[in-house]
Amino acid sequence: MGGPGRFFMGHGAAEKSMDFSGSSRRLLGLLRPQSHLFVAVIVLATMSVGLTVLGPRLLGQATDLVFAGIFSRQLPAGTSKAEAVANLRATGHGTQADLLASLDVTPGQGMDFGAIGSVLLWVLVVYVLAGLCGVGQARLTNLGLQQVIGTLRADVQAKISRLPLRYFDRQPRGEVLSRVTNDIDNLQQSLQQSLSQIIASVLTIVGVLSMMIWISWVLALIAVVAVPVSIIAATRIGKLAQPQFVTQWKVTGRLNAHIEEMYTGHALVRAFGRQQESAQTFRDFNEQLYAASWRAQFISGLMQPAMMFIGNLNYVLVAVVGGLRVASGSLxxxxxxxxxxxxxxxxxxxxQVASMANMVQSGVASAERVFDLLDTAEQAPDPVVPAHPGRLRGRIAFEHVAFRYEPDKPLIEDLSLIAEPGHTVAIVGPTGAGKTTLINLLMRFYEVTGGRITLDGVDIATMSREELRASIGMVLQDTWLFGGTIAENIAYGAEGATREQIVAAATAAHVDRFVRTLPDGYDTVLDDEGAGVSGGERQLITIARAFLAEPLILVLDEATSSVDTRTEVLIQRAMSTLRAGRTAFVIAHRLSTIRDADTILVMDNGAIVEQGDHTSLLAAGGAYARLYQAQFAQAVAEV
Structure with missing residues (x-):
């Protein structure tokens, strides 16, 4: 799946939309371990909303006190409220009489500033307490969500360590990185900004509705009519927006994968003059992302204006009917x-819920991509009670091994070989013959589909992967360095190694000679691309890493392909020392590097077609002899 050229091809049919409701329920399930915090959040939110809802009722009382004071000042002192109402009705002012009857007034008294001040003081206390509860709610929400996201990140990291190599072979690295970084970050942001607000909004709706029914069920009925209309509008708009958010994040993953591949292989892209194709592919993905993002944001953005329009209509109805109720003295x-x-x-x-809909939909879309990663089939777990070879000697046996990457495409069929302890087994053959596949099976990066592989008589499938791989050291053709010093890179496979041991391994692998020329020596910091050292020097560092680890079994996959001829000779001498007493598997295209191997296996189409040492295979005049003559006949003549 990898390679800079892969994204120059078409992208296939569009993927179907996600299961929004199912993914939402699963997302809420992530909050269960922090349920105690979220119970406290709900309690604080209830207190905050309850106090906030109480505020308008208290302010209404203050308004009544002010209005009653103004009204009472206009009435003659010494008369009772009943007399004032009767006088108004007698003079034909029925509406004013109904309004006066609904007020608690004492004619001629004026405003009661003490009562008004007391009510306003209670309003201040209520809102201060509501604010404090809101602060506590926000703090606990943030704490709980950070713990949930931290756990999710740990689960994803643990999941990646349990995924088979097959998964990474078929997924672009940028796509996997996008799920681990961008999607989790987007999910975190969506939860932080929406969860607390949703809780507060639901509680506010319940609290406010209760107060409205208490004041006037008629006006409450008018206000409630807006709810189903709002829900219908939000549902229709949400269904239109959700597929666009799914597309947005899927295209984001593809765009990241393309950028990562182009950055990693930028030298290759330039070498083959594919900058224009790469830029065009980027533009295509960027336009797809722009279109999906624009549609998602535009459609979901219609939700808030629609809610505001419905709310304004409702407000007008409430104001008109409320005014009539006041005029009639009912309120x-x-x-x-x-x-x-x-x-x-x-x-x-x-x-608010409508305005958060786009964020919630985007977060759920990202959550589904993360869940898809978490649901990927894992490699078979190690046995509960793993087997242990009694005494490790390094005898490897392939017994009638069969393997296929695809169920309908066999690669290796009935392969058998034995590597005795301390022997070097070289594997040669054309590209695609199955050489590296043998090593992947030995390391249990892939599991055999038939037969078995044993280490000192114990089936490696019954051993723990960690124990098996701890006894094997690998030097690959594709060098891998991490961000750190040269000393740290060499000591990667030998925890606790001293500086003297690191230098000794570096000297044996001919690393010491060029490290000494660097300004900071072994403390020179490298990035993960190994900038500052050549390809051959990077490979020497990985060889030094294998020297320091001192494994029982050594695997060299084209380990000297990036070094010059003189260094290759020096490394071969060092390798001879390193291989002493160890079982070694050497994959090589340069046949000069394996002439002293105890056994040479010639593979073709997943089968061993020849087997023997260098001399006997040359004498046989078969496939090995033809390979050797093609590589070295002219070179031997010149020497």
């Missing part, structure tokens, strides 16, 4: 004022 002005505030508070959570 006081303070109650209508409180109800109008509640109607705004009632529509506000609906608008």
């Amino acid at each position: 006081s002005i303070g109650e209508v004022q409180a109800f109008v505030q509640y109607s705004r508070q009632f529509s506000q959570p609906l608008s």
